[in-house]
Amino acid sequence: MRRLHTVLADGERINSCLALAVQYADREITTIEGVGDADRMHPLQAAFVRNDGFQCGYCTSGQICSALGMLAEHDAGAPSAVTEHLAATSIELSDAEIRERMSGNLCRCGAYNGIVEAIKEGAR
Amino acid sequence: MKAFSYLSAPDVATAVRAIADRPNAKFIGGGTNLVDLMREEIERPDTVIDITRLPLTEVEELPGGGVRIGALVRNSHLAANRLIRTRYPMLSQALLSGASGQLRNMATVGGNLLQRTRCLYFYDDAAACNKREPGSGCEAVGGFTRSHAVLGTSAACIATHPSDMCVALAALDATVVAESVRGERRIPISEFHLLPGERPDIETTLTADELITAVELPDVPVAATSRYRKVRDRASYAFALVSVAAALEVTGGTVSAVRLAMGGVAAKPWRAREAERLLLGGPADVESFRRAAATELAPAVAQPGNAFKIELAQRVIVATLAQLLAEGSAA
Numbered sequence: 001m002r003r004l005h006t007v008l009a010d011g012e013r014i015n016s017c018l019a020l021a022v023q024y025a026d027r028e029i030t031t032i033e034g035v036g037d038a039d040r041m042h043p044l045q046a047a048f049v050r051n052d053g054f055q056c057g058y059c060t061s062g063q064i065c066s067a068l069g070m071l072a073e074h075d076a077g078a079p080s081a082v083t084e085h086l087a088a089t090s091i092e093l094s095d096a097e098i099r100e101r102m103s104g105n106l107c108r109c110g111a112y113n114g115i116v117e118a119i120k121e122g123a124r
Numbered sequence: 125m126k127a128f129s130y131l132s133a134p135d136v137a138t139a140v141r142a143i144a145d146r147p148n149a150k151f152i153g154g155g156t157n158l159v160d161l162m163r164e165e166i167e168r169p170d171t172v173i174d175i176t177r178l179p180l181t182e183v184e185e186l187p188g189g190g191v192r193i194g195a196l197v198r199n200s201h202l203a204a205n206r207l208i209r210t211r212y213p214m215l216s217q218a219l220l221s222g223a224s225g226q227l228r229n230m231a232t233v234g235g236n237l238l239q240r241t242r243c244l245y246f247y248d249d250a251a252a253c254n255k256r257e258p259g260s261g262c263e264a265v266g267g268f269t270r271s272h273a274v275l276g277t278s279a280a281c282i283a284t285h286p287s288d289m290c291v292a293l294a295a296l297d298a299t300v301v302a303e304s305v306r307g308e309r310r311i312p313i314s315e316f317h318l319l320p321g322e323r324p325d326i327e328t329t330l331t332a333d334e335l336i337t338a339v340e341l342p343d344v345p346v347a348a349t350s351r352y353r354k355v356r357d358r359a360s361y362a363f364a365l366v367s368v369a370a371a372l373e374v375t376g377g378t379v380s381a382v383r384l385a386m387g388g389v390a391a392k393p394w395r396a397r398e399a400e401r402l403l404l405g406g407p408a409d410v411e412s413f414r415r416a417a418a419t420e421l422a423p424a425v426a427q428p429g430n431a432f433k434i435e436l437a438q439r440v441i442v443a444t445l446a447q448l449l450a451e452g453s454a455a
Contacts, residue, residue: 006226015226018159020152022130023174070225078204081220081360086209103360104224 006062006069006105007031013069015104032061035068044068044122053118055109063105067119070101074123093123125163132174136303136337142173144305144333151175151335153196154230156223157239164247166240166256180234180337183207189343195234195301195336199289200225202233212341214350214369218292221354224361234336237290237300237316238328241283241391242363244268254280255324269429271363274437275390277425281324285317285392286363292352293339294393295369295385301338302330309334317392324391346371346381349452353444354387355436364388366437372448374408384416384445389424389437396420399441408449410442417441 007016008030036042044064047053054060074093079086082100091097098116107115133139143149149171152158161167180194183205191207202208203219223231245251245264252261264272264282272282290313298313317328330336350371356362367387373380382403384396399416406412417438424434 012229013226014230015156015224018154018156018227018230020130020155020159020172020174022132023152023155023176066226069229073200073204073225076204078200079209079216079220081217081354083220086213086216087206100360101225104226 006066008065008069011069011072013066030065032065035064042068044118047118047121048115051118051121052111052114054107054111054114059105059107059109063102063107063115066102066105067115067122070098071119071123074101093120095120126165126168128162128169129171130174131171132177134177136178136180136335139173139175139178140304140333140335142171143335146171146173149173153232153235154198154227155235156227156231157235161240164249166247166249175335176232186340191341193233193339193341195338196232198229199223199231199233199236200228203228210348212292212296212344212347212350214295214347214352214371215289215292215341217352218288218354218367218369221352221364221367222288233289233339236287237293237336237339238330239285239287240327242271242286243283244271246283255283255320255327258323258325265427267429269427270357271365271388272427272430273390274424274426274430274433275386275394275421276319276392277390278320278322278324280322281320281391282427283320283324283391284388285390287393288352288354288364288367288387290317290393291367291385291387292369293341294395295350295371295383296341296344296347299340299342300330300336301340302334303337304331304334308337310340313393314395320391327391344371344383346373346383349373349448350383351444351448353440353447355440366433366440368437368440368444370441370444370448372408372445372452374449374452377408379403379406379408379412384420384441386420386437386441389433396441403445410446413442413445414438 005016009027080100150169152172180196182194184192199219203216209216245253251263273284293313300311302309352369354364354367364387369385371383386394399420402416
Protein backbone atom coordinates (compact mmCIF):
# COMPACT_ATOMS: atom_id res chain seq x y z
CA MET A 1 0.00 0.00 0.00
CA ARG A 2 1.48 3.28 -1.05
CA ARG A 3 1.01 6.42 0.99
CA LEU A 4 -0.95 9.04 -0.92
CA HIS A 5 0.47 12.07 0.84
CA THR A 6 -0.88 15.52 0.11
CA VAL A 7 1.57 18.41 -0.20
CA LEU A 8 1.18 21.94 -1.57
CA ALA A 9 2.96 22.96 -4.78
CA ASP A 10 2.86 26.78 -5.04
CA GLY A 11 -0.12 26.53 -2.70
CA GLU A 12 -2.00 23.94 -4.79
CA ARG A 13 -2.60 20.55 -3.23
CA ILE A 14 -1.15 17.55 -5.07
CA ASN A 15 -0.32 13.90 -4.28
CA SER A 16 3.43 13.64 -3.81
CA CYS A 17 3.42 9.86 -4.42
CA LEU A 18 2.41 10.46 -8.06
CA ALA A 19 4.78 13.37 -8.61
CA LEU A 20 8.30 12.99 -10.01
CA ALA A 21 10.38 15.42 -7.92
CA VAL A 22 12.27 16.57 -11.04
CA GLN A 23 9.00 17.85 -12.52
CA TYR A 24 8.55 20.17 -9.54
CA ALA A 25 12.12 21.55 -9.39
CA ASP A 26 10.93 25.12 -9.98
CA ARG A 27 7.87 24.97 -7.69
CA GLU A 28 7.69 25.83 -4.00
CA ILE A 29 6.70 22.71 -2.04
CA THR A 30 5.08 22.95 1.40
CA THR A 31 4.73 19.83 3.56
CA ILE A 32 3.10 19.66 6.99
CA GLU A 33 6.49 20.62 8.49
CA GLY A 34 6.18 23.96 6.73
CA VAL A 35 2.64 24.59 7.96
CA GLY A 36 3.48 24.83 11.68
CA ASP A 37 4.97 22.95 14.60
CA ALA A 38 4.10 22.09 18.20
CA ASP A 39 5.26 25.50 19.44
CA ARG A 40 3.70 27.55 16.66
CA MET A 41 0.65 25.69 15.40
CA HIS A 42 -1.21 26.90 12.35
CA PRO A 43 -4.80 27.85 13.31
CA LEU A 44 -6.05 24.87 11.28
CA GLN A 45 -3.75 22.51 13.19
CA ALA A 46 -5.08 23.92 16.48
CA ALA A 47 -8.62 23.44 15.17
CA PHE A 48 -7.86 19.77 14.41
CA VAL A 49 -6.70 19.30 18.03
CA ARG A 50 -9.72 21.11 19.51
CA ASN A 51 -12.23 19.19 17.37
CA ASP A 52 -10.73 15.69 17.60
CA GLY A 53 -9.97 15.75 13.86
CA PHE A 54 -7.84 12.61 14.18
CA GLN A 55 -7.32 9.46 16.17
CA CYS A 56 -4.13 7.60 15.16
CA GLY A 57 -2.74 10.62 13.28
CA TYR A 58 -1.53 8.71 10.21
CA CYS A 59 -3.63 10.70 7.74
CA THR A 60 -3.53 14.02 9.63
CA SER A 61 -0.64 15.70 7.83
CA GLY A 62 -2.35 14.97 4.52
CA GLN A 63 -5.75 16.07 5.81
CA ILE A 64 -4.36 19.42 6.95
CA CYS A 65 -2.33 20.11 3.77
CA SER A 66 -5.34 19.08 1.69
CA ALA A 67 -7.69 21.30 3.71
CA LEU A 68 -5.37 24.31 3.23
CA GLY A 69 -5.34 23.74 -0.53
CA MET A 70 -9.09 23.11 -0.55
CA LEU A 71 -9.85 26.35 1.33
CA ALA A 72 -7.73 28.31 -1.15
CA GLU A 73 -9.62 26.69 -4.05
CA HIS A 74 -12.92 27.59 -2.40
CA ASP A 75 -11.76 31.18 -1.79
CA ALA A 76 -10.91 31.43 -5.51
CA GLY A 77 -14.51 30.46 -6.35
CA ALA A 78 -13.90 26.91 -7.60
CA PRO A 79 -17.05 24.73 -7.71
CA SER A 80 -17.28 21.07 -6.70
CA ALA A 81 -19.27 18.03 -7.83
CA VAL A 82 -22.00 18.87 -5.27
CA THR A 83 -22.27 22.58 -6.12
CA GLU A 84 -25.91 23.17 -6.98
CA HIS A 85 -25.45 26.27 -9.16
CA LEU A 86 -22.25 25.87 -11.15
CA ALA A 87 -22.32 29.45 -12.41
CA ALA A 88 -22.57 30.93 -8.89
CA THR A 89 -19.77 33.33 -8.00
CA SER A 90 -19.97 32.62 -4.27
CA ILE A 91 -20.40 29.06 -2.96
CA GLU A 92 -21.28 28.41 0.68
CA LEU A 93 -18.84 25.98 2.31
CA SER A 94 -21.49 23.59 3.63
CA ASP A 95 -20.72 20.24 5.29
CA ALA A 96 -21.59 18.53 1.97
CA GLU A 97 -19.15 20.80 0.10
CA ILE A 98 -16.36 20.09 2.63
CA ARG A 99 -16.94 16.32 2.51
CA GLU A 100 -16.91 16.26 -1.31
CA ARG A 101 -13.87 18.52 -1.61
CA MET A 102 -11.96 16.45 0.97
CA SER A 103 -12.89 13.05 -0.49
CA GLY A 104 -9.33 12.41 -1.71
CA ASN A 105 -8.15 11.99 1.89
CA LEU A 106 -9.24 8.81 3.63
CA CYS A 107 -9.24 8.41 7.41
CA ARG A 108 -9.37 4.77 8.43
CA CYS A 109 -10.09 5.70 12.07
CA GLY A 110 -13.21 7.46 10.82
CA ALA A 111 -12.51 10.89 12.36
CA TYR A 112 -14.49 12.53 9.55
CA ASN A 113 -16.97 14.40 11.74
CA GLY A 114 -14.14 15.99 13.71
CA ILE A 115 -12.24 16.77 10.49
CA VAL A 116 -15.26 18.58 9.02
CA GLU A 117 -15.74 20.57 12.26
CA ALA A 118 -12.03 21.46 12.38
CA ILE A 119 -12.08 22.68 8.78
CA LYS A 120 -15.22 24.75 9.39
CA GLU A 121 -13.54 26.35 12.38
CA GLY A 122 -10.27 26.81 10.49
CA ALA A 123 -12.11 28.43 7.58
CA ARG A 124 -13.52 31.20 9.76
CA MET B 125 10.27 0.73 -11.10
CA LYS B 126 12.48 0.36 -14.16
CA ALA B 127 15.22 3.00 -14.50
CA PHE B 128 14.42 5.64 -17.09
CA SER B 129 15.94 8.84 -18.37
CA TYR B 130 14.21 12.19 -18.17
CA LEU B 131 14.23 15.26 -20.32
CA SER B 132 12.15 18.40 -20.25
CA ALA B 133 10.93 19.96 -23.49
CA PRO B 134 10.83 23.77 -23.65
CA ASP B 135 8.55 23.95 -26.71
CA VAL B 136 6.31 21.77 -28.90
CA ALA B 137 8.83 21.45 -31.74
CA THR B 138 11.48 20.11 -29.34
CA ALA B 139 8.98 17.72 -27.72
CA VAL B 140 7.83 16.10 -30.98
CA ARG B 141 11.40 15.91 -32.30
CA ALA B 142 12.53 14.27 -29.02
CA ILE B 143 9.87 11.56 -29.19
CA ALA B 144 10.45 10.92 -32.91
CA ASP B 145 14.13 10.30 -32.14
CA ARG B 146 13.49 7.83 -29.28
CA PRO B 147 11.86 4.46 -29.86
CA ASN B 148 10.53 3.77 -26.33
CA ALA B 149 9.73 7.20 -24.95
CA LYS B 150 6.57 8.61 -23.36
CA PHE B 151 5.39 12.14 -22.78
CA ILE B 152 4.65 12.91 -19.15
CA GLY B 153 2.21 15.60 -18.06
CA GLY B 154 0.57 15.44 -14.64
CA GLY B 155 1.78 11.86 -14.28
CA THR B 156 -1.26 10.75 -12.26
CA ASN B 157 -1.77 7.64 -14.38
CA LEU B 158 1.65 7.14 -15.99
CA VAL B 159 3.67 7.26 -12.74
CA ASP B 160 1.34 4.72 -11.17
CA LEU B 161 1.64 2.41 -14.20
CA MET B 162 5.44 2.82 -14.20
CA ARG B 163 5.60 1.80 -10.53
CA GLU B 164 3.58 -1.31 -11.40
CA GLU B 165 5.89 -1.87 -14.40
CA ILE B 166 2.90 -2.00 -16.72
CA GLU B 167 4.40 1.02 -18.52
CA ARG B 168 8.18 0.66 -18.97
CA PRO B 169 9.44 3.65 -20.97
CA ASP B 170 13.19 4.17 -21.46
CA THR B 171 12.68 7.92 -21.50
CA VAL B 172 10.01 10.26 -20.19
CA ILE B 173 9.72 13.62 -21.91
CA ASP B 174 8.29 16.22 -19.54
CA ILE B 175 5.82 18.43 -21.38
CA THR B 176 4.56 20.41 -18.38
CA ARG B 177 6.60 23.47 -19.33
CA LEU B 178 5.04 23.76 -22.82
CA PRO B 179 2.86 26.84 -23.35
CA LEU B 180 -0.40 24.87 -23.73
CA THR B 181 -2.26 26.11 -20.65
CA GLU B 182 -4.82 28.54 -22.09
CA VAL B 183 -8.59 28.27 -22.51
CA GLU B 184 -9.58 30.58 -25.37
CA GLU B 185 -12.80 31.43 -27.19
CA LEU B 186 -12.70 30.59 -30.89
CA PRO B 187 -14.22 32.75 -33.60
CA GLY B 188 -17.61 31.16 -34.32
CA GLY B 189 -18.39 30.40 -30.69
CA GLY B 190 -16.26 27.37 -29.83
CA VAL B 191 -13.54 27.03 -27.22
CA ARG B 192 -9.94 25.86 -27.56
CA ILE B 193 -8.49 24.16 -24.48
CA GLY B 194 -4.71 23.77 -24.24
CA ALA B 195 -3.67 20.17 -23.63
CA LEU B 196 -1.88 21.10 -20.39
CA VAL B 197 -4.83 22.85 -18.75
CA ARG B 198 -5.28 21.09 -15.41
CA ASN B 199 -8.59 19.31 -14.85
CA SER B 200 -9.37 21.53 -11.83
CA HIS B 201 -8.68 24.74 -13.75
CA LEU B 202 -10.84 23.68 -16.68
CA ALA B 203 -13.71 22.71 -14.38
CA ALA B 204 -13.58 26.11 -12.67
CA ASN B 205 -13.33 28.07 -15.93
CA ARG B 206 -16.26 30.49 -16.35
CA LEU B 207 -16.77 29.76 -20.06
CA ILE B 208 -16.98 26.03 -19.39
CA ARG B 209 -19.25 26.41 -16.33
CA THR B 210 -21.78 28.52 -18.20
CA ARG B 211 -21.66 27.14 -21.76
CA TYR B 212 -20.71 23.49 -21.19
CA PRO B 213 -21.78 22.67 -17.59
CA MET B 214 -21.73 18.91 -18.35
CA LEU B 215 -17.98 19.20 -18.90
CA SER B 216 -17.38 21.02 -15.61
CA GLN B 217 -19.47 18.46 -13.75
CA ALA B 218 -17.75 15.54 -15.45
CA LEU B 219 -14.31 16.89 -14.50
CA LEU B 220 -15.39 17.60 -10.91
CA SER B 221 -16.80 14.10 -10.48
CA GLY B 222 -13.47 12.52 -11.43
CA ALA B 223 -10.69 11.58 -8.97
CA SER B 224 -9.94 13.97 -6.08
CA GLY B 225 -9.04 17.63 -5.65
CA GLN B 226 -5.34 16.76 -5.49
CA LEU B 227 -5.44 14.62 -8.63
CA ARG B 228 -7.50 17.17 -10.56
CA ASN B 229 -4.81 19.77 -9.76
CA MET B 230 -2.19 17.51 -11.36
CA ALA B 231 -4.07 15.82 -14.23
CA THR B 232 -4.05 17.49 -17.64
CA VAL B 233 -6.67 17.49 -20.39
CA GLY B 234 -4.33 15.66 -22.78
CA GLY B 235 -3.47 13.04 -20.18
CA ASN B 236 -7.11 12.49 -19.29
CA LEU B 237 -7.78 11.53 -22.92
CA LEU B 238 -5.01 8.93 -22.70
CA GLN B 239 -5.96 7.39 -19.36
CA ARG B 240 -5.74 3.63 -19.30
CA THR B 241 -8.35 1.28 -17.93
CA ARG B 242 -8.54 0.49 -14.22
CA CYS B 243 -9.51 -3.14 -14.99
CA LEU B 244 -8.12 -5.15 -12.04
CA TYR B 245 -6.73 -7.80 -14.36
CA PHE B 246 -4.88 -5.18 -16.42
CA TYR B 247 -3.19 -3.98 -13.22
CA ASP B 248 -2.47 -7.50 -11.90
CA ASP B 249 0.62 -8.73 -13.72
CA ALA B 250 -0.05 -12.30 -12.54
CA ALA B 251 -3.30 -12.31 -14.58
CA ALA B 252 -3.68 -12.88 -18.31
CA CYS B 253 -4.59 -9.64 -20.08
CA ASN B 254 -4.70 -9.03 -23.82
CA LYS B 255 -4.39 -5.29 -23.27
CA ARG B 256 -1.16 -5.61 -21.26
CA GLU B 257 0.21 -8.73 -22.99
CA PRO B 258 -1.38 -9.17 -26.45
CA GLY B 259 -2.44 -12.78 -27.05
CA SER B 260 -2.22 -13.84 -23.38
CA GLY B 261 -5.98 -14.04 -22.86
CA CYS B 262 -8.49 -12.22 -20.67
CA GLU B 263 -9.09 -13.26 -17.08
CA ALA B 264 -11.76 -10.62 -16.60
CA VAL B 265 -14.16 -12.76 -18.63
CA GLY B 266 -15.53 -15.15 -16.04
CA GLY B 267 -13.90 -13.11 -13.26
CA PHE B 268 -14.91 -10.18 -11.07
CA THR B 269 -16.62 -7.87 -13.54
CA ARG B 270 -18.52 -5.24 -11.56
CA SER B 271 -16.64 -2.40 -13.31
CA HIS B 272 -16.57 -3.91 -16.79
CA ALA B 273 -18.11 -3.05 -20.16
CA VAL B 274 -21.44 -4.10 -21.63
CA LEU B 275 -21.25 -2.32 -25.02
CA GLY B 276 -18.71 -2.76 -27.80
CA THR B 277 -16.85 -5.56 -26.05
CA SER B 278 -14.97 -8.41 -27.73
CA ALA B 279 -13.89 -11.90 -26.68
CA ALA B 280 -10.43 -10.40 -26.18
CA CYS B 281 -11.34 -7.59 -23.76
CA ILE B 282 -14.20 -6.22 -21.66
CA ALA B 283 -12.39 -3.30 -20.01
CA THR B 284 -13.94 0.15 -19.68
CA HIS B 285 -12.46 3.57 -20.35
CA PRO B 286 -12.20 5.28 -16.95
CA SER B 287 -12.55 8.95 -17.93
CA ASP B 288 -15.45 11.19 -16.97
CA MET B 289 -14.18 14.17 -18.97
CA CYS B 290 -14.14 12.15 -22.20
CA VAL B 291 -17.85 11.31 -21.85
CA ALA B 292 -18.69 15.01 -21.95
CA LEU B 293 -16.25 15.55 -24.83
CA ALA B 294 -18.00 12.77 -26.78
CA ALA B 295 -21.40 14.38 -26.24
CA LEU B 296 -19.98 17.74 -27.33
CA ASP B 297 -18.32 16.45 -30.55
CA ALA B 298 -14.92 17.73 -29.44
CA THR B 299 -11.87 17.63 -31.70
CA VAL B 300 -8.45 16.48 -30.50
CA VAL B 301 -5.56 18.43 -32.03
CA ALA B 302 -2.27 16.55 -32.27
CA GLU B 303 1.19 17.56 -33.45
CA SER B 304 4.11 15.46 -34.68
CA VAL B 305 7.18 15.98 -36.86
CA ARG B 306 4.80 15.35 -39.79
CA GLY B 307 2.63 18.32 -38.85
CA GLU B 308 -0.75 18.89 -37.23
CA ARG B 309 -3.65 16.45 -37.28
CA ARG B 310 -7.23 16.99 -36.11
CA ILE B 311 -9.08 13.93 -34.78
CA PRO B 312 -12.81 13.94 -34.00
CA ILE B 313 -13.35 12.55 -30.48
CA SER B 314 -15.59 9.81 -31.93
CA GLU B 315 -12.57 8.53 -33.89
CA PHE B 316 -10.03 8.99 -31.11
CA HIS B 317 -10.72 6.02 -28.80
CA LEU B 318 -11.00 2.50 -30.21
CA LEU B 319 -13.15 -0.48 -29.27
CA PRO B 320 -11.05 -3.53 -28.33
CA GLY B 321 -11.73 -5.92 -31.22
CA GLU B 322 -8.78 -8.30 -31.59
CA ARG B 323 -6.25 -5.73 -30.37
CA PRO B 324 -7.29 -4.21 -27.04
CA ASP B 325 -3.69 -3.03 -26.55
CA ILE B 326 -4.32 -0.39 -29.26
CA GLU B 327 -6.56 2.08 -27.46
CA THR B 328 -6.52 5.23 -29.56
CA THR B 329 -5.80 6.40 -33.10
CA LEU B 330 -3.04 8.66 -31.80
CA THR B 331 0.36 7.46 -33.05
CA ALA B 332 3.25 6.92 -30.62
CA ASP B 333 5.05 10.06 -31.83
CA GLU B 334 2.07 12.43 -31.69
CA LEU B 335 1.59 15.03 -28.96
CA ILE B 336 -1.91 16.22 -28.05
CA THR B 337 -1.71 20.01 -28.08
CA ALA B 338 -5.36 21.03 -27.65
CA VAL B 339 -8.99 19.98 -27.47
CA GLU B 340 -11.50 22.12 -29.34
CA LEU B 341 -15.17 22.34 -28.49
CA PRO B 342 -17.56 23.51 -31.19
CA ASP B 343 -20.36 25.94 -30.41
CA VAL B 344 -23.09 23.71 -28.94
CA PRO B 345 -25.97 25.95 -27.78
CA VAL B 346 -27.92 23.04 -26.24
CA ALA B 347 -24.94 22.34 -23.94
CA ALA B 348 -25.91 25.36 -21.83
CA THR B 349 -28.68 23.15 -20.41
CA SER B 350 -26.67 20.03 -19.73
CA ARG B 351 -25.70 17.74 -16.87
CA TYR B 352 -23.29 14.96 -16.02
CA ARG B 353 -24.58 12.30 -13.67
CA LYS B 354 -22.22 9.69 -12.27
CA VAL B 355 -23.32 6.55 -10.41
CA ARG B 356 -20.67 4.75 -8.36
CA ASP B 357 -20.17 2.51 -5.34
CA ARG B 358 -19.50 5.44 -3.01
CA ALA B 359 -20.49 9.10 -3.17
CA SER B 360 -17.10 10.45 -4.24
CA TYR B 361 -13.56 9.53 -5.31
CA ALA B 362 -14.52 6.38 -7.26
CA PHE B 363 -14.75 5.40 -10.90
CA ALA B 364 -18.16 5.28 -12.56
CA LEU B 365 -20.30 2.18 -12.67
CA VAL B 366 -22.37 4.14 -15.17
CA SER B 367 -22.32 7.82 -16.03
CA VAL B 368 -24.37 9.95 -18.41
CA ALA B 369 -23.64 13.29 -20.06
CA ALA B 370 -26.86 14.78 -21.39
CA ALA B 371 -28.04 18.03 -22.95
CA LEU B 372 -31.66 18.69 -23.79
CA GLU B 373 -33.62 21.47 -25.46
CA VAL B 374 -37.41 21.25 -25.63
CA THR B 375 -39.57 23.46 -27.83
CA GLY B 376 -43.35 23.22 -27.48
CA GLY B 377 -43.16 19.79 -25.86
CA THR B 378 -40.88 18.39 -28.59
CA VAL B 379 -37.17 17.57 -28.30
CA SER B 380 -35.52 20.18 -30.51
CA ALA B 381 -31.91 19.36 -29.60
CA VAL B 382 -30.30 16.56 -27.63
CA ARG B 383 -26.84 15.21 -26.80
CA LEU B 384 -26.28 11.95 -24.92
CA ALA B 385 -23.17 9.96 -24.03
CA MET B 386 -22.34 7.29 -21.45
CA GLY B 387 -19.30 6.35 -19.39
CA GLY B 388 -18.48 3.12 -17.54
CA VAL B 389 -20.10 0.94 -20.18
CA ALA B 390 -17.50 0.57 -22.94
CA ALA B 391 -13.81 0.80 -23.85
CA LYS B 392 -14.55 4.27 -25.21
CA PRO B 393 -16.86 7.09 -24.16
CA TRP B 394 -20.14 5.87 -25.64
CA ARG B 395 -22.05 8.42 -27.70
CA ALA B 396 -25.69 7.28 -27.64
CA ARG B 397 -26.47 8.13 -31.25
CA GLU B 398 -29.33 5.68 -31.59
CA ALA B 399 -31.08 7.19 -28.58
CA GLU B 400 -30.44 10.73 -29.85
CA ARG B 401 -31.94 9.84 -33.24
CA LEU B 402 -35.08 8.47 -31.58
CA LEU B 403 -35.45 11.42 -29.22
CA LEU B 404 -34.92 14.24 -31.70
CA GLY B 405 -38.26 15.60 -32.96
CA GLY B 406 -40.23 13.33 -30.64
CA PRO B 407 -42.23 14.14 -27.52
CA ALA B 408 -40.18 15.22 -24.50
CA ASP B 409 -41.59 12.82 -21.94
CA VAL B 410 -40.38 10.00 -19.73
CA GLU B 411 -41.95 7.32 -21.95
CA SER B 412 -39.90 8.50 -24.95
CA PHE B 413 -36.77 8.73 -22.79
CA ARG B 414 -37.35 5.10 -21.70
CA ARG B 415 -37.78 3.86 -25.28
CA ALA B 416 -34.66 5.68 -26.46
CA ALA B 417 -32.58 4.33 -23.56
CA ALA B 418 -33.84 0.77 -24.13
CA THR B 419 -32.94 0.97 -27.83
CA GLU B 420 -29.43 2.23 -27.06
CA LEU B 421 -28.81 -0.61 -24.59
CA ALA B 422 -30.42 -3.31 -26.74
CA PRO B 423 -27.08 -4.56 -28.14
CA ALA B 424 -25.54 -4.79 -24.65
CA VAL B 425 -23.86 -8.06 -23.63
CA ALA B 426 -23.22 -8.60 -19.94
CA GLN B 427 -21.13 -10.81 -17.69
CA PRO B 428 -22.79 -12.18 -14.55
CA GLY B 429 -21.01 -9.52 -12.48
CA ASN B 430 -22.09 -6.49 -14.50
CA ALA B 431 -25.54 -7.41 -15.84
CA PHE B 432 -27.01 -4.74 -13.54
CA LYS B 433 -25.38 -2.08 -15.71
CA ILE B 434 -27.81 -2.62 -18.58
CA GLU B 435 -30.79 -1.63 -16.44
CA LEU B 436 -28.81 0.96 -14.48
CA ALA B 437 -27.62 2.73 -17.64
CA GLN B 438 -31.20 3.06 -18.88
CA ARG B 439 -32.41 4.41 -15.55
CA VAL B 440 -29.58 6.97 -15.39
CA ILE B 441 -30.32 8.15 -18.95
CA VAL B 442 -34.03 8.55 -18.15
CA ALA B 443 -33.38 10.25 -14.79
CA THR B 444 -30.86 12.70 -16.25
CA LEU B 445 -33.11 13.66 -19.19
CA ALA B 446 -36.11 13.97 -16.85
CA GLN B 447 -34.13 16.28 -14.58
CA LEU B 448 -33.11 18.47 -17.53
CA LEU B 449 -36.74 18.49 -18.69
CA ALA B 450 -37.96 19.57 -15.25
CA GLU B 451 -35.29 22.27 -14.96
CA GLY B 452 -36.11 23.50 -18.47
CA SER B 453 -39.84 23.80 -17.71
CA ALA B 454 -39.04 25.59 -14.44
CA ALA B 455 -36.87 28.15 -16.23
